[in-house]
Amino acid sequence: MELQKTMQRSLRSEIQKRLKENGYTLSKLSELSGIGTGHLSEMLNSSPSRAITVNQLDAMATAFGHAPGWLYELYPEECLSEGKISRPRLVPYLVRCAEIGRKDCIKAVVSNLLENPKNISILFSVAEQLFQSGKQKESVFFYELVIDNEKDSYSDQFVMSQYRLFRAVQGTNTEENWKAVIRFDSYWKRLPENVQLDALLQLANVCFMMYRWKDVEKYADELRNLATIVYENELLRRTSPKANDLLKTERHLVVYYGQGFLLKAAALKKQRLYEEAKQYIQGYADLGWFEILDETGQQEVEKFRVWAKINSYTLDMMLGNYEILPECITFLEDHPGEIFPALVTIMECANKYGFCIDEVLERFSEYTSYTEDDLNGLSASRHFRFRYQKAIYELQRERFNIGINETLRSLALADKMNHYQDFKQCVSLFEEHRHHASNSQIIAYNKIIEGGTQTNESSVTLVSSSFGIL
Known part of the structure; x- marks a missing residue:
């Protein structure tokens, strides 16, 4: 008998049942749901009946005091009928x-x-x-x-x-990100050219997060070459009397062209090929010659100009010219959005050459904090690099409590990103200074080692589509 009742249920019979139970007229249901009385009558009383949209079903659910999803198991009858x-x-x-x-x-x-x-x-x-x-x-x-x-x-x-x-599927888990790169790598060339541009940018960014510098170079070269071809084709197409609007891309075309140079420079810098990196910085330092520029394109050109200036400063510092730091700081104050990315490299330079940046860190302290919501793939990588370098900086100056706290933050970020090599480096750094750690710091360390900070799959967030500071 129960099975027979279930089989006899239908979307309209259930709605009619609720109307009767609540003592509603169609006018009352119309008032509560926002659906016209005439439409309701055609849905429930006509033959053949008017179709019910899923939004209208949700509206009726609210009117009857039910949560979204009410009667969804019966809704397919509105969509599938006699093989149609x-x-x-x-x-x-x-x-x-x-x-x-x-x-x-x-x-x-x-x-x-x-x-x-x-x-x-x-x-x-x-x-x-x-x-x-x-x-x-x-x-x-x-x-x-x-x-x-x-x-x-x-x-x-x-x-x-x-x-x-x-x-x-891109997120903070670098192991899963790399699996995604492997799966997708053989397909990107089958995409339309306008989509290929963004695919290459994404592939390069993911490889950057995983420190796969040769792969970053490979995708950056592909991106730069493709952007050049697309740009030249667009110039030719615009001379045709049948020319339409500019090729539709997710970002402005100048972004892909500039990022091809920027990513190449970034990969070279990470391999300590500083002079070669400088040559590629020049490739995006002044893109004002780009002919297809609307207001958005002009804004992107200005971003590249700023990034090139800051990246030139930091490359000079990596080459030992840290006297340029005050000039760099002055420039950063006029571009607060680039402060934190630049601080990552400034911190690396300070550790490499042993100069003090306490005043810089104090001045820009508000830009170095983060919350869990701030950590997409790229920013998680940046925050790890900053925290790890800051840990080294503080430990070198025998400020052990601060240095160990920064080591723990770095360890937690490496764990979140599932980045084994970074995790191992942090463990080594902590163990080297364990004798300076407090009991609470040791407890926090053990909790991370035992997996206490590992994130679950529901925390996945998308990787940023581009970046500017090397």
Whole structure:
């Protein structure tokens, strides 16, 4: 008998049931839900009945005092009927299910959709809507379905799914980031050129976080060459009487061109090839000659100018010219957004040449703090580098309590990023100075070693799309 009752349930019968239980007329339900009385009548009383959208179902759920997701298990009857699929209703429904966590409803529908390969495009549309609305984590399941079920590995939706999946899984865990690079590397050349540009920028940034300098160089060279080709093609296209708007890219075209030089310089600097790095800094120091510049492009050119100036200062300091520090500090005060990235390199220089920057650290102390929410992939890497170098700086000056606290912060960040080599360096630094540690510091150290700060997968955040200070 219970099974029979369940089988007899339908979306409209349940809504009618709630109307009766609450003593609502259609006018009252219209007042509470914001849905027109005429539309409600057509939905519930007409034959054939008017379709109910998922947003209207949510509105009725609120009117009846239910949480979002009410009757979602019955909603597929609005989308799937006699072998026909209503895409305009099904896609929003699956998007909404993903947003509120109704995995049971998603799985039930997906199993039916996959019976026909043509329906893979529906899953791709759901993934795209989630990704574009900032729900990258929720989009992963649908992109994986496309990849697993699309037989043509050169199709647009397959290749784009590979790219979106690469983007969506990026976070602070460097091991997982590298796995994503390996999976995606063989597909980026199949993307349209305008998407290839951003893919190369993302690949280079991920490799930068993992200290894979040769890979950064490789992707930077590819990015620079591709941006040059696209730029030249755009100039030719604009001379044609049939020219349309500028090629659509996620960032302004000048960003990809400039980042090709900047990333190359960054990789060379990390390999201590300072003079070679200087040559590539000149490649983005003055991009005012770039012909395709709107207001946004002009702003990007100015950013590159500032970055080139600061990076030139820090490279000079790495070469031993730390007398230039006051001039660099004055420049940074006019560009507060670049203070923290520059401090990372200034700290490295101070440790390398043994000069004091206490006054600099005091002046810019407000720029060096962070919260858990601040740590996306790139900023986590920067904060680790700063904390680790500051730990060395304080320990060299025998300020052991501060130095050990900074060592612990570095250790926790290395653990968060799942970066084994950094973690090992921090352990070595702590053990070297363990005899200066307090009991509370030793307890904190042991907790990190035992895995007390390891993050879970739900904390994943996207990697920044570009950076400026080497």
